[in-house]
Amino acid sequence: MVTSGRECEVLVVGAGPVGLMLAGELRLAGVEVMVVDRLSGPTSESRASTLHARTMELLDNRGLLDRFGALPNDVMGHLSGIPLSLDLDTPYPGQWKVPQSRTEAILGAWAGDLGAHVQRGCELVGLTERAGVVEAAVTGPAGTATVRAGYVVGCDGEDSTVRRLAGIDFPGHGTRRRMIRADVTGIDIPNRRFQRLPAGLAIAARSADGVTRVMVHVFGRSDTGREEPPGFADVCADWHAVTGEDISGGTPVWVNAFGDACRLAARYRKGRVLLAGDAAHRQMPVGGQALNLGLHDAVNLGWKLAAVVRGRAPEHLLQTYHDERHAVGVRVLTGIDAQATLLLGGPEVEPLREVLAELSAYEPARRHLAATISGLDVRYGTAGDDQSLLGARLPPVTLRTAAGPTTSAQLLRDGRGLLLIPGSEPDRLARLRRAARAWRTCVRVVVAEATPALPDPVLVRPDGHVAWTAPEGTTGLTDALERWFGPPSSDHLTKGTTMNRLAGKTALVTGASRGIGRAIAVRLAAEGALVAVHYSTRAEAAGEVVETIEKDGGRAFAVRAELGVPGDVHELFLALEEGLKERTGETRLDILVNNAGQMGGVAPEETTSEQFDRLVAVNAKAPFFIIQRAARNLVAGGRIINISSGLTRFANPSEIAYAMTKGAVEQLSLHFAKHLAPRGITVNSVAPGITRNGNPVFDIPEAVEQMAQLSAFQRVGEPEDVADVVAFLASPDSRWVTGAFLDATGGTLLG
Template sequence: MSAAHGADGSLPAEAEVVVVGAGPVGLMLAGELRLGGVETVVLERLAEPHRESRAAQLSPRTVELLLQRGLRDALGAPPGRDVGHFGGIPLDVTRAGGPVPANWMVPQFRTEEILHDWATGLGATVRRGRQVADVRDDGGSVVLDVRDPDGRVSGGTTRMRARYVVGCDGRDGVVGGLAGIALPGRPASRELLRADVTGVHIPPRRFDRLPHGVAVAGALPHRVTRLMVLEYGRAPVARPGPPEFGEVADAWKRVTGDDISTGEALWTDVFDDTCRQAAEYRRGRVLLAGDAARLHMPVGGQSLNTGLHDAVNLGWKLAAQVRGWAPDGLLDTYHAERHAVGARVLDNVEAQTTLQFDGVRADPLREVFAGLLEIPAVAAHLAAMLGGVDVRYPVRRNGADGDRAADVLGRRLPPLRDADDPAPLPPGTGALLSRRSAAPGTRARVEAAAVSRPGRVRLVPPEQCTALLPPGVDAALLRPDGHVVWTDTVGEGLEDALQQWFGPPAR
C-alpha cells in the first residue's frame, strides 16, 4: 500500500499507518514509525499548532529517549528541576538515579516543534485542519472518513484507507470511540482551573493548601505567571470551551483572597480528576496511545511523559508488523506492557490527588508521607516511579544466574553515561552488546546473531559496551525501545530471544 503525498496538501487515498493527532505523542510515534521505514500520515484537527504550554516537564527517561534520537541541539540547554513532588510533598527527583539526574523544563509547544521537525525530517507527512469523522476496521485495512479543512461534513469529506490507525488524539479524541473501545473508570468529582497571566503581581505559591482550596503560582519567563486553583466543594462545570478568565480570577479570589482581575490571561484551561483507562489499547487494526488511552489529572507531568513512552513502545512493534518481520504476538505486547504501566500511573495519580486535594481530611496521611519521603529508599522508589525509570516488562528467562539477571532483564538500559554524552545506541533497531572481555564463545554468538537479522538488530562496537553494560553482565540483547530481553547470565537463550522479539533470521 503506497501513495504519493501531494505538495498541495491533499490527502493520499492510502497510507500504511495513519496517526490521528499531531501533539507530542502523535509526532513521537510518527518519527518512530519512520525509523522503521513505515509510510506515515498524521492528521490533526487544529489548523495551526497551539502556542500554549500546558505541560512543561520532561522526565529523565523521556530526556534519555530524545537524546538518543539526536535531539540534543534542538533541546538546547533547558533548565533542570531536581525538586519534584508527590501529592504536593517535595521530592528529590535526583534520587531516581540514571544518566539524566533531573526533570528538564521544556514548554510543550517547543517539544511539539522539535518532534514535528524530527518526524517530518524523517519523511512523515502532517496534515492539519483534518477532522476524522469515521473509522471502520474491515479486517484487512481501516477506512477513515476525513473532513476537509473547511469542516464540511458532506461534499468535503475524503476517504482514506490505512493498514493501521493509531489514535493519539488526546482527552477529547474520537478514534477510540469510533472503534468501539470502552473507557471504563469513574467520572470527575472536582476540577482545577489554570491560566498563564501577565500584568499583575502574583506571589509564588507551591501547592498552598488553604481553608477554601489549593492554589499554585509560579513565575515563567517574560513576566508571565502560571496559576492553578482548585476550590473545595466545587463540582466540575460543563462549558462550551475554556473557562473565561473572569471565572478563574473569581475562584482565585475566593481561595486566596487576592484580586487578579486586572491581569491579562494569555490562555486558560481546566482539567479534572476523571480517572479512566481504555479497556483495549489495541482492537484489530486500531490502536490508542497517550491521553487517548487513559484520562487522569496530569500530576507531575506524567500524562505527557507516559504518552511519549507509549509511542516509543508501540512504534517499533507496529513498524515490524507493517514491514512483515514481526513474530506472532509482538503487536499484542503493546497492550500487555503499556496497559499495566498506565494502570500503575492511574493508581499513583489517585493517591496524589487524595494527598493534594482532600483538604484537612488528608492531613494525617500527608504527615505519614512526609516522614516516609525522608527515607532515602522510599524517595528513590517514588522518584523512579514518577520518572518512568523503574518500568520493567516481563521477559522470559532461560535459566542460570537469576540474581544478576534480575537487575537488568526487562528494564531499559540507559543509552548514555550522562546527558552530555553522545548516545551510542541506535534508535529504531535492536542492539547487541558484548564486552571485549566476554568469553570468546559469547562474543561469537553475538556477532553471528547481528548478521542473521540485518536492519533489525545492530552490533554496538565493544569499546562502547563497557560503559553501557552493568557489572556482572558481559553481553546483552536490547529491543529497539532499549529494554533488555537477554543477557549472557541467563543461559543459552539468545536465539530464543531473537525469535521472540525479532522474528526468524533473514533469508
C-alpha cells in the same frame, strides 16, 4: 490536502507530541505514515511543561536533546505537592521544563525531516476496517476524503474520536474535583509552590518572559458532571477566594481546567486500530506524568508496529504493546488518582499527607517514589529481579569500542535493536555474532567496554529496554531475537528449507571471508549450492564462514590464493578443482562470483604508480583471467556475477583509481556476456553502495547516520542486501538477464 483514495501504511490521528513522536519512530523504520489533525495549526498553548528523566533518556536515544537546547531543571519534584527529591541514577534527574508548544514543534520538525506527512485542518469522521486495511473518512477544506491505511493509531486526546469509532470501552470515573489555571501577563504576585491555605490550594510561578501561571482549587467544591471550560473571571474569583489577591487586572494568555477524571482504555488495540497517549488514558496531569506517559507509549509502539508493517515480525508482536503499556497505565493511573485525592482534598487528608512526608524521608521509599514518577521503574515481562537488567531500561552507559568512544544512546539513534557485548572471550564473541547474524538488518552488534560496567551481554530493544541477558553462553538469545524482531531474515534459507533453487550447483565466491563476499557465500550455500570460499590471508575467517555454512546444514570449503600476483589464477583453480573433485567427483562449476577487490582511499595527487597497478591487478585483471580460466569449468546455463561499485555512478575523488577499475569490471561483464551467451552463460554486474563491511567506521553512530542520509531508504546497506541480489542472478530465475548492471546502492544520491 487529503484526497480520496490516498493510501499509507499507517495513519496517525492527532498531531500533538505523542502523534508526532510516533510518526518519527515509524519513519525511522521506513514506514509510510500520514498524520492528520483537526486543528489548522500547531497549538500555541503550553499545558504540559514537564519532561521527566525517562523521557529525557528516550529523547537522547533519538538524538533530539540538542534541538531543545539548555532547559531549566529542578531535581526537586513533588508527590501531591509534598516536596520529593527526584535525584536518581540517570544523566537527567529531576524535572525539565519546556512548553508543550516547543516540544510539539521539535517533534514535528523531526518527523517531517524523516518524511512524515502532516495534514492539518483534517478531522476523522469515520472508520471501517476491512480485510487487511482500514478505511478512514477524513473531512477537510475540500470535503470528505477516504484514506486507506494498513493501521490507524489514535493519538487524538482524551475525547478520542478514534477510540469512539473503534468501539473501545473507556472505563473509570469522570471529573469529581478540578483545578482551573491560566497563563497571565501584567500581574505581580508571590510565587507559590503548592501552597495549602484554609480555603484551598494555590500555585503560582512567574517565568522569565513575565508570564505568570496560576492554578487554583477551592477545597470542598464538587465538580462532578461539570465539563464547561472556565473563563478568566472564574480564575480571578477562585484566586481571590483562596489567597485574597486580586489578579483581575492581568491579561490572560489562555485559560483552562483539568480535573481528577481517571479512565483507562479497556484495550490499546482492536484489530488494526491502536491507541496511544491520552486517547488510551485520561488522568489528572499532576506532576507532569500525563505527557511523559504518552510519549513512552509512542516509543513502545513505534518499532513494533513498524516491524509488523514491514513484514519483519508477525502481527502478535502488537499484542505486547497492549500487554506492556496497559499494565503500566494501570499502575501509573492508580498512583495519579491517589495523588489527586491527596492534592485536592481538604483538611481530611492532612494526616495521610504527614505520614507520606515522613515516609519519603527514608531513602528506599524516596527512591521508589521518585522512580515511579520519573518513569524509571518500568520493567516489562518480568517479576522484577533488582539485580538483573532483564525487562528494565538499559541505564545510559559510556562505551569504548575499537572505533572510539560512544554511548548507548548514540547506538540506539537509528531505531534498531542493539546487542551489546562487553569484552568477551573470542569463542563466546563468535557464538554471539553467529546467533545474531540473521537479524543484522534490525539489530546492531557492538563489542565494547561499558562505564558503568555491564557484566553480561545484553540485547536491547529499540525502546531501550533489555530483552535478553545471560551470564554465560548464548542460551535464549535466538528465542529473544525472534520474539522481538521476528523470524531470522534467512529463515527461509536455513536448514530444512524448501527453497533449494541451487541444489546440486557449485559456486566459487572470491573474497568470501568477510563482508559482502561472506554474505553471498552463506546465501548461496543456504540455497543448496556447494560453495568454495576464497580468501587471501584470512584463513581463520574463511574457516569460520565454512563452519557457519555447515552448521546450518550447507556445504562449503575454503580455497586460498592471493590475487593480483603472478600465478594467482593458477593457484586458485588448483585448489578449487581439488576441492570440487573431492566432494563431487568432478570439476564442474555452475556459479562464479568475482567479489574480491581492494579499495584505494588515496587522493589522486598522492596515488603512486605501484598503488594504481595493484588496484588494476586485483580489481580488473584478476576477474578477467578468472573468467577466462573458469570458462573451462562452467557448464551450459552457468552464471557469472561481477561485483562492481556505486562509485562508477557517483564521485569520490579519493577513489578515482578504484572507480576506474570497477568501471572496467562493468565493461568486462558487458562484453563477456555477448561472448558466453551461445553457451547459455549469463554475465552481469552488481554495484553495491555504502554497505557494512567490517570497517570500524560502521561502529561510529554519527558516521553511519551521515552515510545513511545518502540512501533513499535512510539507512546504510547490509551485506545481505547485496547477497539477495546476487542470489537472484545466480538462480534459474535470472535466465533472461545478461550483460546487465544492477544498482544495489539503496537509491544512493537519487536526488
